[in-house]
Amino acid sequence: MSAVLLECHDLVKVFPGVRALDGVGLRLTAGSVHALLGENGAGKSTLIKVLTGVHSPDGGTLTWCGEPVRLRSPLEAARTGIGVVHQERNLIPGFSVAENITLQKPPARRGLVDHAAMTEPAVACLTELGVDLDPARPVRELSVAQQQLVEIAKALHTESRVLLLDEPTASLSPEETDRLFGVVRRLAGRGACVVFVSHKLEEVFALCDTVTVLRDGRSVLASAPLAGHSHDDIVSLMVGRAHTAAGMRPRTVDRSAKPVLELDGVATAGGHRDISLAVRPGEIVGLYGLVGAGRSELVKAVLGLDRVTAGEVRVHGSPARIRSPRQALHEFGIGYVTENRKEEGVFLEQPIVRNITVTVWRRLARALGFVPAGEERAVAQDLVDRLGIRITGLGQHAGELSGGNQQKVSLAKWLAADTRLLVIDEPTVGVDVRTKRAFHELIWDLAHDGLPILLISSDLAEMVTLADRIVVMTGHRVRGEVDNDRDYDRMSGRIIRLIHDRDEVRS
């Protein structure tokens, strides 16, 4: 039996109205990859924050290599040898990639930060992850996935004995995920312990050897070997009852209907060339591509946040010049569920009720723009119930919710708005199995009732489950389109080929 690095017993952490951790035990041994699982709001991130000194526990004990420890701050945790990648991004936007990576241990010479010496360790960490990024670029310019990779590189740089990764793969492509797994296995091989939080069970089974499952702040399975459990066992443990996957209502798309949204040879100031696609009523069109393919940027340009330099955007058949998301919403009925919820999706410091009803105030407003609070709350409560958002009250701030529930709030806003076309960007990043299923059913049902949906996702399985047609994009261009026959293996083969054909052409 290998050495126990970090162990905790009966950890309790209470927030007003919620017992986020309610007696959690965890044992992390050297050389293992430990899965930490649970539904949205089960307390995974809270546990990680307690283990890294962000939150101080309200009860329970913590031992490091057999000695009781108290971690009073993240710095103390880092000194002890605990590294972490939190679920939400924590990079300094104005700093360069290298500066961010070396932030916790900046190379110093005579008390001054040595900028030249930063690049080398930063590049080393990035290469280990197989990422090609200019270390001098400011983090602000990076995409979500690239920021995620920088964040992981930053954790690698600390060379911790325990590395806690809170949903590190949420916005990574399959290739990047694979490379990350390679790194994790190497770290474990060197005697570190890596804790891995993910809602993608396939990943968990591929990577981890031990597992802890949290439910409502309690550990229902504590540091057990993963080998003894099946996929379904784990899901039932997380959900608290047997998990059944119901089939979805069949849905057919009328291919002869007039498209609601049509792009014809669109080029943008952001570098897109010759983009054509169409979304018909009741159709889910998937926009698949690897990170950096320019999918979100395309949508933002169409919504007026960047310039469309050539080609034509047509809404309901007539050419449209959309100048702002506001015009898109109020004139064309287009809603955009953003991928980056912390920066662009939710208002963290505002009550949930405002977060949800922001798009419908115009409709609710009476004379003088007065919005009746009662009706506002009714709209919000209805969506909270429909989406099963876990909150302590409508007045609670969105920032206090768990990641998955924040994601639901940002979707709820657009469902409230009754849009005629919905663009959904990475809807289930960081969403647990059951909720993901509920999200999929929701999106499916919306399309079933005739709503056209443009779905952006890096999760191929999600694409194959939902989309009717999948448009494949790389390098700001459309590489092809495949009709989805809902056979995962065949579809993934065809899509990967589309992506790689292009690579061969390039090289």
Next chain:
Amino acid sequence: MTTSVSPPDTVPKERTAGHRMPFWVNQRLGLLVLVIALSVLFGVVRPAFLDQRLVLFPLLRDVATLTVVALAQMAALSVGHMNLAVGRMAAFGAMFAGIGYDKLHLPMQAGLLLCLAAGAAIGAVTGWLIARTGVSSFVVTLATDFALLGLVSLMYSALTEDAAFTTRPAGVDALRSYSLADICAGPVCGSPAVPQLAQFTVLAMLGLGFLYGGTRVGRELLLTGANPAAAELSGIPTGRRVLLAHTLSGLLAALAGFMAAAGTGTFRASIGDDFMLPSFLGAVLGGTLLTGGVVSVLGTLLGTALVGVIRKGLDLLGVGLESLNIYLGCILLLALSADRIRTVVSYRKVVRST
């Protein structure tokens, strides 16, 4: 939308909304208690403090004016901006009222309207510049402040002999010295402590209270302050909201300028010189966030009142001007820490009961 998703099979444990902070954490209540307690304290130590005509009347007149100043700052803070030119915008507005009375012989109301229009216009220009160029409000309002400083003194020296407009139409003097005691319903008269000038403050508070508390535009202002990027993507016209916030700020600053001028009896360039610090103090003490997204109209009144009461009380106790500022600083620090302590204590309490 007709679809509905069956809620997750196990409904999360019913949690009531009653877990919010208890009522006594309310910052406004704390301020109110503090204002009353200090008034009583000063009243006991120096009974003259409670003299309605000689002490309370001028005190309340100052508070009424400074509250409007702080509301002007609050309007800018609501979108996460600041207005460093509140004082100069007040002088600018008051100057137009002065010109109206002196040169155009306007009646009081018309001069007031001219003053408000001028304030709103200069606020709008500032807001437009900020929204258009994306330069921070700090820089733009600082520049406005300098520009107005020059412009206002230039105009006064060009248009007047002794750098002040002294013509006052009927009604302005009444505003200066009349209190509720001059309004009688039969034998019952109002308190001589409450100046009639306060009617403007009440109107401004009601207007802003309705705007921020009840309307779409008010909510949009707050969300613009809370997260501009998310607001834009949620379909809020953030540019127009920034413009509106600064227009409001200018309008209220001009109103405060008019009140200050009416209160002292002359329209001069130095009006508003000492407005900037109280504008931030009143708003922030009252619970308005410097970072935007949260405002409190009532809190702004109470915050301003607290500062006013402390100043007046210490003044009556014979504290000299320099030491008065030291005391004032200490008391304000105490008030802010008390607030923080209250929040932490109650947080612990709620946590324990969870």
